Amino acid sequence: xxTSQDDDLTEEQLSSEEADELVREIEQRRSLRGIxxxxxALVGIAFSVFQLFLASQGFSFGFSLPVVGELSVSLQxxxxxxxxxxxxxxxxxxxxxxxxGEGFLSRRLARIVPWLESRLDPANPAVRVAxxxxxxxxxxxADPDQDRIAPIDVLLTVIPILFxxxxxxxxxxxxxxxxxxxxxxxxxxxMAPLVDPLLGGMPIxxxxxxxxxxxxxxxxxxxxxxxxxxxxxxxxxVGVFILYARWGHMIDQGTPLVGVLAINELAWxxxxxxxxxxxxxxxxxxxVTVSVQFIYIFILFGSFLxxxxxxxxxxxxxxxxxxxxxxxPAKASILASGFMGTISGSSIANTVTTGAFTIPLMKRSGYSxxxxxxxxxxxxxxxxxxxxxxGAAAFLxxxxxxxxxxxxxxxxxxxxxxxxxxxxxxVHLKATQEGIGGVQGADLVxxxxxxxxxxxxxxxxxLLLYYLIIARLSVSRSAWFTLVALAALVTAIAAYSERxxxxxxxxxxxxxxAEFAAYVLGGVGVLGLxxxxxxxxxxxxxxxxxxxxxxxxxLIAAGLVTLATRPLTDSPYLELDPxxxxxxxxxxxxxxxxxxxxxxxxxxxxxLVKSMDEGAKTAVPVVIAVAAAGIIPxxxxxxxxxxxxxxxxxxxSGGSLVVLLVITAIASIILGMGMPTTVTYIxxxxxxxxxxxxxxxxxxxxxxxxxxxxxxxxxxxxxxxAAYAASGVAKSDPYQTxxxxxxxxxxxxxxxxxxxxVPGIVLLREKANAADLPLRERYRVVxxxxxxxxxxxxxxxxxxxxxxxxxxVALGATVIGTLYTGLSRLERAGFGVxxxxxxxxxxxxxxxxxxxxxxxxxxxxxxxxxxLALRGVGLALxxxxxxxxxREAETEPAHxxxxxxxxxx
Numbered sequence: 001x002x003t004s005q006d007d008d009l010t011e012e013q014l015s016s017e018e019a020d021e022l023v024r025e026i027e028q029r030r031s032l033r034g035i036x037x038x039x040x041a042l043v044g045i046a047f048s049v050f051q052l053f054l055a056s057q058g059f060s061f062g063f064s065l066p067v068v069g070e071l072s073v074s075l076q077x078x079x080x081x082x083x084x085x086x087x088x089x090x091x092x093x094x095x096x097x098x099x100x101g102e103g104f105l106s107r108r109l110a111r112i113v114p115w116l117e118s119r120l121d122p123a124n125p126a127v128r129v130a131x132x133x134x135x136x137x138x139x140x141x142a143d144p145d146q147d148r149i150a151p152i153d154v155l156l157t158v159i160p161i162l163f164x165x166x167x168x169x170x171x172x173x174x175x176x177x178x179x180x181x182x183x184x185x186x187x188x189x190x191m192a193p194l195v196d197p198l199l200g201g202m203p204i205x206x207x208x209x210x211x212x213x214x215x216x217x218x219x220x221x222x223x224x225x226x227x228x229x230x231x232x233x234x235x236x237x238v239g240v241f242i243l244y245a246r247w248g249h250m251i252d253q254g255t256p257l258v259g260v261l262a263i264n265e266l267a268w269x270x271x272x273x274x275x276x277x278x279x280x281x282x283x284x285x286x287x288v289t290v291s292v293q294f295i296y297i298f299i300l301f302g303s304f305l306x307x308x309x310x311x312x313x314x315x316x317x318x319x320x321x322x323x324x325x326x327x328x329p330a331k332a333s334i335l336a337s338g339f340m341g342t343i344s345g346s347s348i349a350n351t352v353t354t355g356a357f358t359i360p361l362m363k364r365s366g367y368s369x370x371x372x373x374x375x376x377x378x379x380x381x382x383x384x385x386x387x388x389x390x391g392a393a394a395f396l397x398x399x400x401x402x403x404x405x406x407x408x409x410x411x412x413x414x415x416x417x418x419x420x421x422x423x424x425x426x427v428h429l430k431a432t433q434e435g436i437g438g439v440q441g442a443d444l445v446x447x448x449x450x451x452x453x454x455x456x457x458x459x460x461x462x463l464l465l466y467y468l469i470i471a472r473l474s475v476s477r478s479a480w481f482t483l484v485a486l487a488a489l490v491t492a493i494a495a496y497s498e499r500x501x502x503x504x505x506x507x508x509x510x511x512x513x514a515e516f517a518a519y520v521l522g523g524v525g526v527l528g529l530x531x532x533x534x535x536x537x538x539x540x541x542x543x544x545x546x547x548x549x550x551x552x553x554x555l556i557a558a559g560l561v562t563l564a565t566r567p568l569t570d571s572p573y574l575e576l577d578p579x580x581x582x583x584x585x586x587x588x589x590x591x592x593x594x595x596x597x598x599x600x601x602x603x604x605x606x607x608l609v610k611s612m613d614e615g616a617k618t619a620v621p622v623v624i625a626v627a628a629a630g631i632i633p634x635x636x637x638x639x640x641x642x643x644x645x646x647x648x649x650x651x652x653s654g655g656s657l658v659v660l661l662v663i664t665a666i667a668s669i670i671l672g673m674g675m676p677t678t679v680t681y682i683x684x685x686x687x688x689x690x691x692x693x694x695x696x697x698x699x700x701x702x703x704x705x706x707x708x709x710x711x712x713x714x715x716x717x718x719x720x721x722a723a724y725a726a727s728g729v730a731k732s733d734p735y736q737t738x739x740x741x742x743x744x745x746x747x748x749x750x751x752x753x754x755x756x757x758v759p760g761i762v763l764l765r766e767k768a769n770a771a772d773l774p775l776r777e778r779y780r781v782v783x784x785x786x787x788x789x790x791x792x793x794x795x796x797x798x799x800x801x802x803x804x805x806x807x808x809v810a811l812g813a814t815v816i817g818t819l820y821t822g823l824s825r826l827e828r829a830g831f832g833v834x835x836x837x838x839x840x841x842x843x844x845x846x847x848x849x850x851x852x853x854x855x856x857x858x859x860x861x862x863x864x865x866x867x868l869a870l871r872g873v874g875l876a877l878x879x880x881x882x883x884x885x886x887r888e889a890e891t892e893p894a895h896x897x898x899x900x901x902x903x904x905x
Contacts (some may be wrong), residue, residue: 261648411700
């Protein structure tokens with residue numbers, strides 16, 4: 001590129017601050033400064049510290065305080081869940097404004113004063129009182145600039161503190177109320193006699209138990225937090241379910257179809273008790289439990305990995321691997337988005353973070369702004385389905401299906417690879433169509449030096465896979481150990497340089513040697529020997545095993561010891577995220593100590609604080625989402641609606657599996673528009689998973705089917721949030737960007753039909769004794785023995801998987817209109833048919849059989865033989881069309897090789 005082109009590209013790229021600002025605008029989050037920002041950071045850090053304690057020690061943990069001494073804490077699940085949600089609620093009210101003054105209600109209220117002024121003299125006392133009242137209401141509730149914490153927000157943060165204290169101090173009473181009801185609980189004056197003179201005479205306070213009041217306030221707070229973080233539609237949906245629980249008994253059972261929704265009458269106390277004081281369903285039910293145990297720690301791991309500088313390194317790695325190829329910038333965008341999906345499960349954050357760098361390069365290489373934004377948003381949405389981390393919904397799948405996460409990783413791998421391969425094919429065909437080359441070598445980092453500079457970023461991901469798949473540790477323990485390893489790596493790299501590497505090694509050897517000797521002599525570490533906690537010594541082999549298990553902590557200690565003597569070490573490999581560097585610079589500037597910006601202790605401290613703070617902020621919408629969405633299965637449970645709902649869905653589908661799958665897909669997309677995938681998954685699993693399983697679909701495949709279509713909603717117009725985020729970076733038309741993003745992700749819509757009809761694609765096999773087992777337990781993940789059994793693996797796994805990959809190529813030709821050269825409409829239609837036959841022939845055959853069944857015709861065929869025959873027809877059609885298109889390309893006039901693409905794709 002020329003110098004002017006480089007300058008233009010730099011101007012098009014978003015800085016990290018601009019990318020963060022764009023994400024804040026999309027999420028409608030405040031941008032705080034000064035004391036307010038400090039308070040939010042402290043709450044976020046406290047949230048992360050609390051979760052780290054849970055991840056490292058479980059619900060029972062202890063710690064030492066200088067004056068107080070040893071303290072031990074033992075939490076029940078309900079208490080831990082309540083504290084978890086309380087933190088999220090507090091951060092919600094501090095980060096998200098109640099109103100910016102631009103809403104429907106705000107605009108209507110703002111007309112009152114002008115209306116009075118038009119009818120009365122402006123000096124009239126009524127006008128002046130109304131104007132003063134308007135100023136007071138705005139000051140109390142509105143935050144138009146999204147830069148201050150309003151008084152109402154401060155007031156609302158008190159309620160989560162109150163119910164957390166109640167859960168911690170009155171758990172015995174809560175447990176008894178599960179038997180005797182909320183009416184048996186004490187009122188507030190009974191619990192705190194000091195408030196009796198002030199509040200005892202109030203009807204509500206004196207009449208209802210404190211548990212009932214807190215439960216009502218808590219549910220209302222969750223609804224308000226849902227409105228602020230996730231929008232009004234979800235709040236209304238959840239609120240409707242709550243109202244249904246109270247007044248659903250008014251539905252006439254004799255009403256056609258709707259009559260099955262009739263329920264028994266429930267009192268408010270029963271509803272509140274089941275939605276607030278319950279870990280099976282409701283606010284603190286399974287979704288929040290999964291958030292406490294799994295989701296938050298993985299979000300924190302992603303935050304630590306991103307703040308360590310891994311994000312930019314992965315982006316550069318993608319460009320080093322594919323940048324020179326035809327359509328290189330777009331292919332690099334796909335790889336980078338996949339890598340970033342390991343760090344962030346958020347489609348929006350992934351789109352903006354990666355797109356700030358990739359989208360300008362795609363535009364520069366020749367892709368249109370709409371196509372560039374579509375590629376980035378489509379690939380970024382795949383982060384939620386890409387192992388090993390995946391999105392929050394994948395962790396919910398663990399709990400709902402009682403399946404180890406290692407099995408879910410194995411099951412989800414092939415469909416995820418197919419999706420990214422499909423987008424890759426389409427951008428390659430688009431590059432062929434438009435003559436788009438790659439990035440010039442001068443603008444790329446060579447692969448060798450790049451790997452040498454940041455190979456250690458791959459270690460945490462490798463360790464995570466080892467802990468999950470090979471060691472088969474729990475999800476939370478795997479994430480905790482990986483987090484410690486990542487912290488150890490960053491600390492060691494910060495302390496490493498040509499001048500300090502010897503000191504670092506000596507420090508590590510000394511610490512490990514001292515610890516080994518302490519365990520051999522006294523059975524405890526050095527600290528235990530010093531404090532007099534020695535016991536019987538361990539055998540050398542046992543002591544060595546203990547020391548190896550703590551090597552990450554020793555590496556952290558060695559790095560800190562090294563930095564204590566060389567705080568200004570210039571580490572050649574440490575390139576922390578710009579957000580960390582900027583925060584360090586601001587901190588040094590405020591203290592007027594510019595040398596702090598180069599102090600590795602200060603940089604490490606900022607890295608730690610920033611990682612925990614950003615992790616908490618990222619987790620807030622997820623926690624609120626699972627808390628709100630948990631109300632819906634809670635209502636289904638408390639009302640006994642489940643079986644009736646299943647019967648209604650089966651009736652609507654007419655007994656057709658294809659119709660049921662289409663209903664599920666459409667419901668997922670519609671419900672997912674503007675809502676997090678996690679919410680869509682929870683709601684639809686509660687309503688549709690059982691009917692799908694009763695049709696014979698494997699439980700895991702049914703859940704993955706729902707998850708896939710929930711993810712598609714992120715790039716489906718008219719509310720394609722990820723695509724609209726990309727359009728903000730690409731400066732493109734949002735709607736057209738969404739349309740193109742959806743077309744690029746079409747394979748994500750077909751693949752789920754493929755694997756529910758042929759479970760071998762997701763490596764599921766029916767158990768030998770399936771007929772004797774419940775529907776939910778009839779399938780298992782395949783093992784090496786299954787793969788070695790070619791009579792099973794070839795027709796059930798290898799051929800269908802190969803068909804899916806080849807079908808993706810045919811789909812790409814259909815969507816883009818090019819294979820080797822341009823395609824006619826008839827050829828595109830032919831490739832579309834071959835794509836369907838190669839990927840999901842069962843969808844076509846099952847539809848035909850369902851239609852024949854409507855007219856009373858029953859057809860009996862061998863499903864496997866029919867499946868293979870249809871795939872063979874699809875293959876023949878694909879080959880014929882491809883050969884013809886290749887010959888057409890060879891007869892066209894030769895064109896020069898596109899500039900900048902010296903290598904084939």
